[in-house]
Amino acid sequence: MLYPMNKLIGLGLTALDGDIGTVRDIYFDDQRWAVRYLVVETGSWLQSRRVLISPVSIDSTDWQASTLHTRLTRQQVKGSPDVDTDQPLTRQHELDYLDYYGYPDYLSGALLWGLTPYPVAASGDLKPYNRGEEARAEAHGDPHLRGHHEVSGYALEATDGPLGTLETFLIDHGSWAIRYVVIDTAQWWIGKHVVIPPQWITRLAWAGATITVDVSRAAIRAAPEYRSDGEFLREDEAALFSYYNRPDYWS
Numbered sequence: 563m564l565y566p567m568n569k570l571i572g573l574g575l576t577a578l579d580g581d582i583g584t585v586r587d588i589y590f591d592d593q594r595w596a597v598r599y600l601v602v603e604t605g606s607w608l609q610s611r612r613v614l615i616s617p618v619s620i621d622s623t624d625w626q627a628s629t630l631h632t633r634l635t636r637q638q639v640k641g642s643p644d645v646d647t648d649q650p651l652t653r654q655h656e657l658d659y660l661d662y663y664g665y666p667d668y669l670s671g672a673l674l675w676g677l678t679p680y681p682v683a684a685s686g687d688l689k690p691y692n693r694g695e696e697a698r699a700e701a702h703g704d705p706h707l708r709g710h711h712e713v714s715g716y717a718l719e720a721t722d723g724p725l726g727t728l729e730t731f732l733i734d735h736g737s738w739a740i741r742y743v744v745i746d747t748a749q750w751w752i753g754k755h756v757v758i759p760p761q762w763i764t765r766l767a768w769a770g771a772t773i774t775v776d777v778s779r780a781a782i783r784a785a786p787e788y789r790s791d792g793e794f795l796r797e798d799e800a801a802l803f804s805y806y807n808r809p810d811y812w813s
Contacts, residue, residue, distance in 0.1 A: 563734075563735040563736075564732045564733065564734060564735070564741055564742070564793075564794050565732065565733055565735060566730045566731070566732060566733075566744065566790065567588055567590075567597070567710055567730045567731040567732070567733050567740070568710065568714075568729075568730040570585050570588060570600065570630075570733075571585055571586070571587070571588070571710070572584060572585060572628070573585045573628050573629060573630050574627075574628060574629045574630070575600070575602055575615060575629070575630045575631075575632055576629060576630070576631050576632065577632055577634050577635050577636045577638075577639060578632075578633065578634065578635050579635055579636055580607070580636050581605060581607075582602060582604060582605075582613075582615070582632065582634070582636065582639055583602045583603050583604035583605050583608070583613070584602065584603050584605075585600050585601070585602055585630070586601050586602065586603045586612065586647075587600075587601040587647065587709050587710055587711050588600055588601065588709065588710040589601065589614075589651060589707045589708065589709055590707065590708055590710065590731070590740060591668075591706055591707060592706050592707075592708055592760075592766060592768075593706045594668070594674055595739060595740040595760045595761075596668075596674055596675075596737070596738050596739050596740060597617055597733060597738040597740070598616065598617075598668065598707060599614040599615065599616055599651075599659075599707075600614070600615045600616075600617075600630075601613075601614060601645075601647055601709070602614070602615050604639070607636070608639070608640060611644070612645060612647050613639055613642050613645065614642070614645050614651075614659055615632060615634075615639075616659075616660075616663070616665060616681065617681040617738040618663075618665050618675075618681040618682065618683050619632045619633055619634050619663070619683075620632055620633075620681075621633045623735075633683075638663070641662070642659065642662055642663070643655065643658045643659050643662055645659075647709075650707075651707050656707075664683075665683060674737055674739055675737075679737055680736060680737050681737070681738055708768060710730070710731075712768075713728055713768070713771075714728060714729065714730065715727050715728065715771075716728045716768075716771045716772065716773055717771060717772045717773070718743075718745050718772075718773050718774075718775060719765075719772060719773065719774040719775070720774075720775060720777055720778055720779045720782060721774075721775075721776060721777065721778050721779075722778050722779055722780075723779055724749065724750055725745060725747060725750065725775070725777075725779060725782060726745045726746050726747035726748065726749055726750055726751075726756075727745070727746050727748075727749065728743060728744070728745065728746075728773060729744045729745065729746045729755065730744045731743055731744060731760075732744060732757060732794060740760055741759065741799075741811070742757035742758060742759055742760070742788075742794075743757065743758050743759075743760055743763070743773070743775075744756075744757055744788060744790070745757070745758060745782075747782065750779070751782075751783055754787055755787065755788045755789070755790060756782055756785050756786075756787065756788055757788045757794070757802065758775050758777060759811070761811075762775050762776045762777060762808075763775050763776075764776045777806070781806065785802070785805060785806070786798065786801050786802050786805055796812075799812075
């Protein structure tokens with residue numbers, strides 16, 4: 563199942579022993595293309611502090627109740643490292659967070675979540691741990707994490723000119739992988755939305771708010787349309803890859 567990333571904004575989160583808060587933003591990884599953290603504004607029980615919640619912590623999603631259920635307790639959330647959502651999230655802060663919850667680092671292996679293709683935690687009670695000074699000495703530079711609010715509205719460029727703006731992303735329900743960039747072409751071709759796999763992006767200029775994709779405007783103009791009011795099913799994906807004559811990701 564695929565769903566728009568912006569559909570997560572505004573969902574409530576619950577702990578095993580009560581409410582946690584509301585999703586206000588989403589951090590995603592622009593190298594492996596996956597959701598890494600939900601930015602959650604806690605309620606009055608924690609003075610409206612903002613905390614990070616990893617997909618590893620999510621137990622289930624109740625779309626009808628607009629709620630994400632976690633495997634955490636409120637005490638665990640209360641003791642988690644502080645995050646300044648007005649500043650870039652550093653690798654040091656990530657390691658502090660992962661160490662606190664006892665979660666593996668998603669960069670520790672070649673798969674989407676390091677050693678697994680899904681955000682799963684080890685069985686049994688998780689315990690905080692420290693990765694050691696050697697691992698922390700290597701934790702520097704750009705963690706390649708971006709916020710959904712930050713990039714929404716960024717310009718998309720085709721190989722031969724302006725294409726439209728980034729509206730949101732389509733996420734895989736099980737893996738939290740970003741499967742597609744949703745593009746609003748209204749500035750060029752009125753009334754049409756299309757999707758492009760992020761692997762077709764050839765240039766990311768976050769500072770310049772521009773993303774370039776390896777597709778021509780003519781190809782986009784005749785491409786299958788994405789309708790946000792309906793489901794994007796596997797047959798829709800197959801039709802998309804067939805149209806562009808490019809290999810899919812699931813075969």
